[in-house]
Amino acid sequence: MEDSQIIEELREQLPRKLKEVKKVTWFLRGYQLNDQGQVSHLSISKFGLKGEWPKAIFKLRHLEFLDMQDNEIQSIPKDISALKNLRCIDMRMNQLNALPTSMTNLPVLEKLYLGDNYxxxxxxxxxxxxxxxxxxxxxxxxxxxxxxxxxxxxxxxxxxxxxxxxxxxxxxxxxxxxxxxxxxxxxxxxxxxxxxxxxxxxx
The missing domain is CATH 3.40.50 (Rossmann fold)
Incomplete structure (x- = not known):
């Protein structure tokens, strides 16, 4: 499945509008494409997320940067191990108190932000x-x-x-x-x- 199709699927699973941006930053939410037209950065901070994660996220196999800070997320699914290219995960300001053991299977994860959790x-x-x-x-x-x-x-x-x-x-x-x-x-x-x-x- 092309990333463009996955984004459309993800839009249906999110409570707020998701838009493409030229460059995802700490203050600019949305998704960013690499030179091959693949989603490399995704920021859905302050999206009012709680409970289960949108399943389409785990299909974004080229994702390098995932920002889900400032939601009401209580856990990280074990399926996150499918995102083998993740280099940075930002889960600050959520309700986490544990990590799935499957995260040991993220070979290039360099930065993990877990501030303001439990x-x-x-x-x-x-x-x-x-x-x-x-x-x-x-x-x-x-x-x-x-x-x-x-x-x-x-x-x-x-x-x-x-x-x-x-x-x-x-x-x-x-x-x-x-x-x-x-x-x-x-x-x-x-x-x-x-x-x-x-x-x-x-x-």
Whole structure:
């Protein structure tokens, strides 16, 4: 099925109008085509989505950027693993508290934004995300599981501002080069004086 047909199917499944835009940005919603006329970017933030996802999304096999922030989404379906070209997923400002294990089958996923959700622990499966280098859990309810982030093979940027963390496994950074680590607004008891494996640390 051509992407143009999939978009028409998706339009029927969405509560609001979906339009083509030249370039999807954080502020411009719609879908963007690549040079081959395939949908590479989809932004349906603030679309009033809740419950089941529109099934047509999982047919967009060339999709690289998916923005569904600021809806009322409570879960990510396991079918997301069909989108093998996804590089960035933005699910900020929803009602998530878990991730499907099938997301370990997204081979090129680099950025995952989960701020302003209901996570209490970092999902263990994140350690198996092969390409992930940026993760955002800002404004959640995290109390643990940070070791899973540091066991992700390519992680570089970790944003954990405003959670409930009382500790962080700094010893696991020794074999990595973390570019940015934000631990501000957490009740962490002890921060090491030296953190030479972390380029930028906020606490």
């Amino acid at each position: 996570f209490k622990n970092v999902p263990e499966a994140i350690r198996h995300y092969p390409s992930l280098y940026t993760i955002d859990f800002t404004n959640n309810q995290l109390v643990g599981g940070c070791e899973h982030l540091l066991n992700a093979p390519n992680i570089q940027n970790i944003y954990l501002k405003n959670n409930q963390l009382t500790s962080f496994p700094f010893h696991l950074t020794e074999n990595k080069l973390i570019k940015e680590l934000n631990l501000m607004e957490n009740p962490i008891h002890q921060i090491p004086k030296e953190h030479k494996h972390i380029a930028q640390l906020w606490y």
